[in-house]
Amino acid sequence: MPHTAHIRSHRKPRNRSASTIAMRAGVASGVLSLAAAGAASAADAGEPVTQTLELPALTADMANQVAQSADATQQAAANYQLRAERDAAAANAAKQAKSDLAHAKKQAAAKKKAAEKARQEAAERANRSSARTTLSASAGGSSASSSGSTATGTAATVVAFVKAQIGDTYISGGTGPNVWDCSGLVQAAFKQVGVDLPRVSQDQSTAGTQVSLDNLQPGDILYWGGAGSAYHVGVYVGGGKFVGAQNPSTGVVERDLSYDPPSGAVRVL
Template identity: 50%
Template sequence: MSPIRYRGRHRKPRTSRTVGLRLIRGGVLSGVVGTVAVTGTAGPASATEQPAESTGELPVVSAALATSSARAAQATEDLATHTEQQRALAWAQERAIVAAQREAAEQREAAEQRAAEEAAARRAAEEAARAEAEERAAAEEAANESAAESANSPEVSTLSAPAPSGGAAAVLDFARSQLGDAYVMGGTGPDSWDCSGLVQAAFQYVGVSLPRVSGDQAAAGTQVSLDALQPGDILWWGSSPGSAYHVAIYTGNGTFIGAQNASTGVVERDLSYDAPSGAVRVL
């Protein structure tokens, strides 16, 4: 093996990297310095102009901000006013509804009270009518039961009396002219009567004023015995004059005229038909 000989290789000379970097850095530095110089020349002019521009724009911005703030405040105030108005309207509506409900309740209560009063009045009237009808029916029944006894009683044995004269005759004439008229509770003529209405009208015909109801009429004059009756005397039925429930006019000869009940009307009857409890004389 032949010995190797190292021979030096020929190389081209190279530019030092250090030198190249220095040149690049120098160029960059020159560019930066130039730029700074230009900027430095123009810089003072810009610096002097900028404050003038800022000083001119600030009042405009401030005025715009003030206007915006005023508008915002006004909008807030308007919103508050609108909200308050809405609340006031809702409150007024609520009060109106409550007032209407209260008025309706009061009207309903008044109507119910009126209806109750009317119903009570109707019931009272019906009860009064029923009580009077029962009283009359009881009186008639008692009269029918005692008819046989009344025929033999002393009350009938002294029925003869002198013929009526003067006012008594006129009273009887008036009473007889009403024979056949209807009986109506509370009737005072001219075509319908109740018992005391007929008696009152007959005596008023001759100028004698009598009370309206049976009890007062039975107590209006002088009480007389049933043994001493005279034409024109007022006969009454009841436990006492003040509590009399029926009256009629004695016509003489054991008869009387009276508005008896709805089934008979104004009739003339014998005393035996219904013996009276007493008699009173007003003429």
């Protein structure tokens, strides 16, 4: 026996309370329970685990809110579509209005032009009627002296030239020697005496001094239309007659003034 066998221990005995014993028992029980659960999990490792999640139930208030939100979204979409349709309609209307305005302006301009042309034609007809009356009265008497039927000097040369072209062909833009238009014939006739006339009828109608139709002399330039806007010219050759390149149907011809009374006359020589 060891020599310490009869020595009493100085360590105080542990005072284990009931609560400590219960806690340890619970821990032990928990460990055992975890071990048992682990064993069960190991045993069931081959089986799939299914979890079921429960969502909160849709209440009446939530359903109303969802419905109201859907209605608001649908109304907003309808309003947007309506605005888009109105914008498109306004754009189309503006485009059509612009087109209508341009068309109306074009029609108004055409009517104005037609009215102005009709007014000018009426004035020209009135002038021709007056001239026809005057020329007819002159033709009824002895007009040899009053109308200067006998050409002299350079005027005789001009008259002889235009008469020599009677029967030639009329072609617009023609300047001879065998084809003419009205102003081309007049220009060529006066070139024979050294007078350089403008090329076109409008300018030839203002190339000299304006003279009255009842005081014509051979060699005077006759014009049809307004002074500065004439559309035809010819040469007075005396005896109440003129020579001109009339049109493609007649060519260069000699006609009585009463056949187509001119609007006015200018004297260059």
